[in-house]
Amino acid sequence: MGGGSRHRPESPPKQSLRERFVAMRNLPPFLRGVWQTSPFLSVSTIVLRLLRALLPVVTLYVGKLIIDEVTHLIRAGVLHGDLSAWWNSGDLNRLGGLLLLEFALAVGADILGRIVALIDSLLSELYANTTSVQLMEHAASLDLEDFEDADLQDRLDRARRQVAGRSSLLSQLLGQAQDIVTIISFAVGLAVYAPWLIVLLLVALVPVFIGELHFNAQSYAVNYQWTPERRELDYLRMIGASATTAKEVKSFGLNRFLIDRYRVLSQSIYRANRTIALRRAGWGGLFTTIGTIGYYAAYAIIAFRTVQGHFSIGDLTFLSASFRRLRTLLEGLLVGFSQVAGQALYLDDLFSFFLIKPEIFTPEHPRPFPHPIREGFVFENVGFRYPDAERWAVRHLNFHLRAGEVLALVGENGAGKTTLVKLLSRLYDPDEGRILLDGHPLAEYDLQELRANIGVIFQDFVRYYLSAADNIAVGRIEAREDVSRIEASARRSMANEVIDRLPKGYQQMLGKLFKGGVDLSGGEWQKIAIARAYMRDAQLLILDEPTAALDARSEYEVFQRFKELSHGKTAVIISHRFSTVRMADRIIVLNEGRIEEVGSHEELIEKSGHYAELFELQAAGYR
Numbered sequence: 001m002g003g004g005s006r007h008r009p010e011s012p013p014k015q016s017l018r019e020r021f022v023a024m025r026n027l028p029p030f031l032r033g034v035w036q037t038s039p040f041l042s043v044s045t046i047v048l049r050l051l052r053a054l055l056p057v058v059t060l061y062v063g064k065l066i067i068d069e070v071t072h073l074i075r076a077g078v079l080h081g082d083l084s085a086w087w088n089s090g091d092l093n094r095l096g097g098l099l100l101l102e103f104a105l106a107v108g109a110d111i112l113g114r115i116v117a118l119i120d121s122l123l124s125e126l127y128a129n130t131t132s133v134q135l136m137e138h139a140a141s142l143d144l145e146d147f148e149d150a151d152l153q154d155r156l157d158r159a160r161r162q163v164a165g166r167s168s169l170l171s172q173l174l175g176q177a178q179d180i181v182t183i184i185s186f187a188v189g190l191a192v193y194a195p196w197l198i199v200l201l202l203v204a205l206v207p208v209f210i211g212e213l214h215f216n217a218q219s220y221a222v223n224y225q226w227t228p229e230r231r232e233l234d235y236l237r238m239i240g241a242s243a244t245t246a247k248e249v250k251s252f253g254l255n256r257f258l259i260d261r262y263r264v265l266s267q268s269i270y271r272a273n274r275t276i277a278l279r280r281a282g283w284g285g286l287f288t289t290i291g292t293i294g295y296y297a298a299y300a301i302i303a304f305r306t307v308q309g310h311f312s313i314g315d316l317t318f319l320s321a322s323f324r325r326l327r328t329l330l331e332g333l334l335v336g337f338s339q340v341a342g343q344a345l346y347l348d349d350l351f352s353f354f355l356i357k358p359e360i361f362t363p364e365h366p367r368p369f370p371h372p373i374r375e376g377f378v379f380e381n382v383g384f385r386y387p388d389a390e391r392w393a394v395r396h397l398n399f400h401l402r403a404g405e406v407l408a409l410v411g412e413n414g415a416g417k418t419t420l421v422k423l424l425s426r427l428y429d430p431d432e433g434r435i436l437l438d439g440h441p442l443a444e445y446d447l448q449e450l451r452a453n454i455g456v457i458f459q460d461f462v463r464y465y466l467s468a469a470d471n472i473a474v475g476r477i478e479a480r481e482d483v484s485r486i487e488a489s490a491r492r493s494m495a496n497e498v499i500d501r502l503p504k505g506y507q508q509m510l511g512k513l514f515k516g517g518v519d520l521s522g523g524e525w526q527k528i529a530i531a532r533a534y535m536r537d538a539q540l541l542i543l544d545e546p547t548a549a550l551d552a553r554s555e556y557e558v559f560q561r562f563k564e565l566s567h568g569k570t571a572v573i574i575s576h577r578f579s580t581v582r583m584a585d586r587i588i589v590l591n592e593g594r595i596e597e598v599g600s601h602e603e604l605i606e607k608s609g610h611y612a613e614l615f616e617l618q619a620a621g622y623r
């Protein structure tokens with residue numbers, strides 16, 4: 001969260017006219033994406049819209065013919081006594097035919113419009129689904145480091161909103177294309193009768209266009225600038241009203257604080273939006289009035305010329321209606337264009353998110369992963385610094401994690417234990433030095449294979465709101481159906497005792513998010529999480545303090561089993577409990593990112609160094 005001092009870019013990005021036009025380059029890939037989603041639906045909507053586009057001018061022209069026919073009939077004075085006699089005389093045939101035609105056109109236009117709207121909504125939804133999946137897939141390929149970057153979070157957030165809220169872009173875009181065809185057809189009609197009307201039209205419309213363009217750019221800029229705050233709003237809403245936070249929020253009485261913070265923040269966003277909306281409404285009103293003046297000027301001229309005998313009454317209605325429709329259409333087109341340009345800017349976020357490339361990836365020709373690992377892992381002068389951090393989290397790490405040994409990492413909070421583990425599982429790459437596996441850098445192996453061979457349970461493991469069985473199966477999701485494997489893993493981590501007590505056993509939904517879910521104690525969750533490591537059947541097992549919530553007996557038993565069961569397997573355990581740590585073959589003591597001591601429990605006690613001091617401290621606490 002931003003706290004009190006909010007960073008605001010000096011000049012709002014991407015709001016110049018030129019940049020808006022540049023953003024239009026996003027439209028071709030967008031349309032290509034839509035096309036690939038469903039070529040059939042795409043073709044259908046284009047063809048139907050083309051038909052629909054020509055209907056208005058045809059309808060208006062038929063209207064003109066009707067009026068001309070009516071005036072003709074009046075002038076000719078062919079009035080018969082009653083309607084049926086008149087009808088039978090055949091004088092009304094042409095008028096009747098024209099009326100029928102206009103009726104058919106109106107019905108046709110309505111039906112076509114509905115079909116087109118239906119296709120557009122189907123197509124938009126399909127496209128939004130496809131893009132959401134791509135978004136998830138791409139997010140999955142990114143580095144952990146990327147996710148810890150607030151800028152990326154902002155961009156991802158805008159991209160998500162783009163997908164969720166902007167699927168109207170497609171119908172807008174297609175509607176524009178359709179309107180252009182209609183406009184051309186009207187313009188041709190107008191040009192034939194009175195070309196000067198078109199000039200008048202343009203003069204009336206230009207101010208509206210520029211106004212729209214300007215205010216859309218401002219809206220985007222505001223939206224862009226306030227992304228972090230909007231994310232904070234979401235976050236506040238989430239911690240203010242979710243099952244996982246309710247306990248703490250209630251007992252600390254945080255609700256008032258959260259609500260006030262939400263209110264203040266949402267009001268500032270509201271004020272920024274209101275300012276733009278007000279200015280937009282004011283200027284928009286003025287510009288529209290100019291357009292209306294243009295329309296009535298044209299109307300007066302047409303009427304005058306009709307009186308002079310240049311136009312028929314039918315022409316008068318056709319021209320004035322054409323002019324009015326053209327004005328509305330062009331206004332819509334221009335406003336729509338600037339909206340499309342605005343949406344194209346949001347597409348920028350979506351597409352630029354796709355352009356972020358992970359830095360940790362599998363080389364083109366990966367080295368086959370060793371089965372079994374022979375020598376183990378060697379850290380050679382490894383150093384790592386978190387992005388934007390001043391301090392090295394770990395530095396000058398030199399040690400050998402031998403195949404088959406159980407290594408414990410000990411150190412005070414922030415000493416670098418978790419960081420070391422993240423480097424080992426290649427969630428980060430070192431900034432200095434290198435890590436070798438059986439003599440070759442980790443980066444030469446296939447990333448998926450490396451991760452598949454490492455089973456790591458972090459201290460902040462995830463409590464999935466899934467069934468108990470699935471909570472274990474996530475350790476090796478391909479084996480989700482393998483009940484005996486899941487049960488065996490549960491027995492090893494003692495999770496079976498927890499699950500046996502659940503009303504629905506392995507099928508019990510865990511967590512309180514969904515109906516019928518049962519929550520577990522911290523230690524019970526941990527036993528479930530540890531079962532994931534066994535599920536994985538990896539060559540290297542890493543337990544990063546996942547036992548912190550286990551009672552002393554459970555932790556002892558869990559590690560006893562761990563040692564027995566991981567026999568021959570390489571393992572790294574992080575724990576603050578020395579009863580556990582002393583079971584390891586070797587212990588590394590970390591201090592401020594450096595290795596301070598290495599040895600077995602006995603050796604380190606003998607040495608009377610940092611380890612012995614920490615051990616004494618804990619032992620004294622129990623005496």
Ligand SMILES: Nc1ncnc2c1ncn2[C@@H]1O[C@H](COP(=O)(O)OP(=O)(O)OP(=O)(O)O)[C@@H](O)[C@H]1O
Pocket residue numbers: 148386387389393411412413414415416417418419420
């Ligand atoms: N994602 C991160 N971004 C920036 N700095 C981090 C990040 N994670 C850890 N650090 C910093 O790196 C240092 C080492 O952290 P690390 O999590 O490795 O410690 P640890 O020994 O596991 O501590 P603990 O016993 O509290 O779990 C700390 O100074 C910490 O503040």
